[in-house]
Amino acid sequence: MELTLDQFRCKAMKHPPASFNTKPTLPTSSYLCETPALPSSSPSPLITMPPLSDESHPHHTLRLHHPRHFDFESIREVPDSHAWPDLHDHPSVEPSGPDSVPVVDLDSPDAVLLVGRACQEWGVFQVTGHGIPTDLLDRLESQIRRLFSLPTHQKLKAARSPGDIAGYGLAPISSFFPKLMWSEGFTIAGSPFEHARKLLPKEYCAEFCNVIEEYNKVAKELAGRLMHLMLLSLGLTEEDISWAGPIRDSGDLSAVIQLNSYPACPEPDRALGLAAHTDSSLLTVLYQSGTSGLQVLRPDPARWVTVPPLPGVLIVHVGDLSHILSNGHFRSVLHRAIVNRRHHRLSAAYICGPPAHVKVSPIDMLLGPSQGPAYRAVTWPEYLALKGKLFNKALASIKLSREQWEDRSN
């Protein structure tokens, strides 16, 4: 049976969000809401995301109430609350030959071609020649490790409040699932100092923030460079997209940094680190520590392909906004994180999007008489709000049918 991409995505999602089939009964909290205003004392407002307007808050999202934390260390077997029944619906395969996520050397003369091909065929690729020093990645990992090693009561001091983007806790998508994930996260939006000072002892805080700021700076440059290559691969330049002018020097991209921790798990076959999802970004640059866990879904036949950790290599996910911008030429990739019996795994996702006021829509130059815009225009905050209501159906919800785009062009 032939499936459209959207049907495939929905089929591949093992646990449909509860909001698809249940009536909302619980009080809601937003998936993405207002970014807290930056205090004037913030060292540098490195990641900026203007607040959402009130209308875009997903007030009627069904939310499941999960406990705020779980003591992974003391557990000898996976409790029912964390046991995912459908983990093995698709086989997991180790990378080999054509079943390996492409590796692109950004310094290669073929980088444009290779990036374009990877974005179209995989929606994910690994990058070398990215210019981010290994030493900085090592320091980033040490800081993440130290942060998550803090006692729970300390971490909860920075717990994400209902309606906030930033803070410590379960991944925001957790509330769509009846089972809990084997992970904890710390989301940084705006100044790292604002959040880190709540949970990190003074002597560690400055060091943590410096490393995050240093990483943010280089990750932002890399994201700009990647976006440039992606546009070139579509036969476009920044000039073809009114808002993308500053992308060349990445000045106007905004981002959120998501730090993830996946403790070792006594029964890795029953637990899941991070449920299958696509990122809502333009692109996400992911650093993973030396333990494998990231898997991307490949079709025909459906299978989870592991993305092995390679020293110094970063992973790039095409996000939903690039899927929209490219009118579906690029695929946002469904991915998840599995857990490991022996090793504590860490990752850092640099989730990058356009300035918050910018409407992202399929690029005009990719359209023609027989191919209109397949998606309606959205800003990043609008899209995040949609994702908060519809989760993995958000992209399909803004899809335009042929009749709709023909109507719009008349």
Ligand SMILES: C=C1C[C@]23C[C@@]1(O)CC[C@H]2[C@@]12CCC[C@@](C)(C(=O)O1)[C@H]2[C@@H]3C(=O)O
């Ligand atoms: C800006 C955002 C994207 C994100 C939701 C968030 O508000 C902050 C965290 C991001 C993250 C990281 C883990 C996976 C994910 C699906 C989630 O639950 O939180 C992503 C969200 C996303 O890309 O949609």
Ligand SMILES: O=C(O)CCC(=O)C(=O)O
């Ligand atoms: O930890 C990983 O490998 C995946 C993390 C991820 O998908 C995310 O933070 O969006």
Ligand SMILES: [Fe+2]
């Ligand atoms: Fe992700």
